[in-house]
Amino acid sequence: MDAVDGQAPLPRGEEQVEVGAQDTGPVVVVGATGKTGRAVAAALVARRVPVRAAVRPGREPAAPVGTTPVAVALVAGVGLEAALEGARAAYHLAPNMHPDEVGMARWVADVAGATDLPRLVFHSVLHPEDVRMPHHRRKAEAEVVLREARGDLVTVLRPAAYHQNLVGPARAGMLSVPYSLDAPFTNVDLDDVAQVAADALLGAHPGATLDLAGPQVLTTRQMTEEAAAALGRPVSDRRVTVAQWLAGPGAGLDEQARHDLAAMFTAYDHGGSWVTPACSRGCSGGRRRPGWPACHGLDRARARARAARDVGRGPAGSRALRASS
Numbered sequence: 001m002d003a004v005d006g007q008a009p010l011p012r013g014e015e016q017v018e019v020g021a022q023d024t025g026p027v028v029v030v031g032a033t034g035k036t037g038r039a040v041a042a043a044l045v046a047r048r049v050p051v052r053a054a055v056r057p058g059r060e061p062a063a064p065v066g067t068t069p070v071a072v073a074l075v076a077g078v079g080l081e082a083a084l085e086g087a088r089a090a091y092h093l094a095p096n097m098h099p100d101e102v103g104m105a106r107w108v109a110d111v112a113g114a115t116d117l118p119r120l121v122f123h124s125v126l127h128p129e130d131v132r133m134p135h136h137r138r139k140a141e142a143e144v145v146l147r148e149a150r151g152d153l154v155t156v157l158r159p160a161a162y163h164q165n166l167v168g169p170a171r172a173g174m175l176s177v178p179y180s181l182d183a184p185f186t187n188v189d190l191d192d193v194a195q196v197a198a199d200a201l202l203g204a205h206p207g208a209t210l211d212l213a214g215p216q217v218l219t220t221r222q223m224t225e226e227a228a229a230a231l232g233r234p235v236s237d238r239r240v241t242v243a244q245w246l247a248g249p250g251a252g253l254d255e256q257a258r259h260d261l262a263a264m265f266t267a268y269d270h271g272g273s274w275v276t277p278a279c280s281r282g283c284s285g286g287r288r289r290p291g292w293p294a295c296h297g298l299d300r301a302r303a304r305a306r307a308a309r310d311v312g313r314g315p316a317g318s319r320a321l322r323a324s325s
């Protein structure tokens with residue numbers, strides 16, 4: 001595996017954040033073997049930033065190319081101190097639907113404090129305040145834990161669902177979903193999320209909370225049409241019941257994930273998951289939680305404009321589909 005610790009940063013385009021001369025330490029990416037972690041690590045490696053890939057013990061060989069693996073058992077916080085020591089920033093995410101997301105955030109907050117980590121970016125989710133979805137509530141709580149511990153040293157990203165989630169089914173010719181085909185979504189391209197994440201890890205959007213969403217509100221029916229157009233072959237869609245999903249694709253998951261996902265599908269059925277297009281907003285649309293940082297006028301507007309531009313290019317979904325076909 002190629003390690004890139006110590007390499008000088010490459011010159012980059014004007015869309016990318018400059019790396020300060022003093023910022024030569026590695027960036028830690030938690031969950032680096034997963035879908036999101038790989039995308040974030042790749043965005044950093046492409047900018048010649050040294051990346052420490054925090055992976056489960058024993059998973060070091062699966063670390064992304066160009067990163068240096070470091071074993072971390074997140075639930076117990078084991079290995080976290082060694083991972084964060086000397087780092088310039090860290091990207092924290094919890095495994096999908098993990099019941100101890102808040103406990104993991106506590107470990108990260110504590111160790112970030114103990115190691116004086118200069119910058120932390122937390123991967124949350126669009127509408128974490130939506131109490132209908134238990135895994136969203138855990139993310140809301142994790143945001144509070146990190147914000148209270150690290151204040152403006154934390155940037156929170158709240159991405160919508162990724163277009164990439166639908167690429168496999170679209171390529172197989174069928175989008176089968178356990179909620180209304182007419183529910184609206186502003187899904188986002190994971191590669192765009194990764195670029196905003198890399199910007200934040202290198203110093204952009206300090207203290208901000210940003211929704212990251214695609215530029216169009218699309219129903220599953222419309223995404224099916226987009227997929228068919230992008231792939232150049234027929235793609236169908238079908239609504240199944242949550243019970244059918246539980247007995248089918250969800251059958252192999254553990255009880256808690258089944259429960260959390262069923263709650264998410266029911267919430268999706270009653271209004272989808274979306275934000276106003278082309279408006280990736282700081283401070284969750286201006287709603288401010290007590291004790292959270294205020295929106296800072298011009299800076300916040302710039303952050304919004306930047307995030308909106310980064311996530312808003314190209315027809316939604318088409319680029320993700322084409323990239324993987």
Ligand SMILES: NC(=O)c1ccc[n+]([C@@H]2O[C@H](COP(=O)([O-])OP(=O)(O)OC[C@H]3O[C@@H](n4cnc5c(N)ncnc54)[C@H](OP(=O)(O)O)[C@@H]3O)[C@@H](O)[C@H]2O)c1
Nearest residue numbers: 031032033034035036056074094095096125159160161162
């Ligand atoms: N998918 C979306 O559309 C979407 C949208 C917004 C936010 N999110 C959030 O993004 C986060 C990551 O999602 P993802 O799709 O990238 O997940 P993923 O591909 O399933 O990756 C999960 C990562 O967590 C690791 N992991 C799994 N169980 C673990 C455990 N018990 N202890 C420590 N590490 C463990 C995995 O390691 P191994 O490789 O070793 O299994 C992997 O690196 C989740 O919190 C999710 O809610 C997802």
